Amino acid sequence: MARTGSSGRSAGVDPGLLWSAPAPRPRRGRPPAYDRATITEAAVAIGDAEGLAAVTMRAVAARVGAGTMSLYSYVPNKETLLELMIDRVSAEHGLPAEPSGDWRADLRRLAWEQRAMMRRHPWLPAALPARQTFGPNTLAVVEHVLAVLAPTRLDGRAKLETFSLLTGFVAGHVAYELAQQRALEAAGRSGGELHDVQARFLRSAVAGGDYPQLAEALATSAADPDPDAVFGRLLDRMINGLTAGA
Template sequence: MARTGSSGRHAGVDPELLWSPAERPRRGRPPAYDRATITAEAVALADTEGLAAVTMRAVAARIGAGTMSLYSYVPNKETLLELMIDQVSGEHRLPPEPSGDWRADLRSIAREQRAIMRRHPWLPAALPARQTLGPNTLAAVEHTLVVLAPAGLDARARLETFSLLTGFVASHVTYELAQERAVEAAGGTCGEHLEAQDRHLRSVAAADKYPHLAQALAAAGHDPAPQAVFDRLLERMINGLTAAT
């Protein structure tokens, strides 16, 4: 049974109703708006002001409509969120065919996901609330399953690998963005912040209280650039996911 929200309207998402092709009205004036326009405005609002700013009233104001009229296109905020997630998922550049190197293809998928999530900082927080998969998301899932076919994983394991990979990217982007906000709030630059962290850790490690940390810091340095850090962790993630192969 569907839940009922505080407005008295049904909450929750009906996947069949949401993703079925909409029929054109046979009589009367054509609709003043469409879901694509409404969704694009909601995405733009979330991009600039955050997910909490996306309300039916705020989106209606952006398109110049009354709040109640918006419900004839999108029945509730949960449905709007599904539309938003699937719309930005359509930004994923999917090649016509896998390259044949499934590890390289998996890296490309993860990098695309990271790029999309950084363009839309609200997305990592929105994904756990997703209730269904839209056509753009399904296309990305299908592509990933095809990419992983030569990896020796069964069908269920390939699907789980996609979920784990997406979760890793979302978690990492959440951390990246939080660090950037902290640096911005504190002033200075990201490079200055990293240098300060490094000086602190090296001074602590020099006291011989943390010998393993000292050993790690003394090892050949790794590139601290965000993309380089992501790529190193991604490589470990891929190796771990497919260790059984």
């Protein structure tokens, strides 16, 4: 759980208290109709519908039908709630019992699952950089990735960095996809319309000869507006780069 320093400000989340200690319960009164899991589910639902900024202790309390102050018996602050939310959705990874033996294919599968999960929970890419600890569901994903990479020549540090960088790539790409989607909705355009507008502009921009390298790149490659195809191509390059020499 989160610690509080002498200044009254949070001193961060203590993973031992958060994940190892039993979930707290009020000492007095009637047993409540909610628990830490219910609170976490409510926070995830709010984040999915309204974004991370909307996840406040007041909003979560209203959703579970509790007084705001009573929630602090279970979750002392939003930092801790964020850790619980991230670990809760990490349980959605469809991890196989054992790696397939094709570690590149297994990494691709994991990345595609991460992308789908982050699109279901669009608050997640923004939440991950603030994560302070790994909960049990996240640790299960880490353990799976280490098992996937066991046949490679990567050392332990490189394996952990591969997991971190792969997750960061997916989070960054999904954040871009979601931002583009919001921009299109605000402009009342489809992805195809935006692609056509951009293509016309770039052809006009390079026609005068000021951008010869860009002109050559455009002439020798066709733009692909399919977001799945783009993600797949970039993912392959990312994995090949991360695991060079493995």
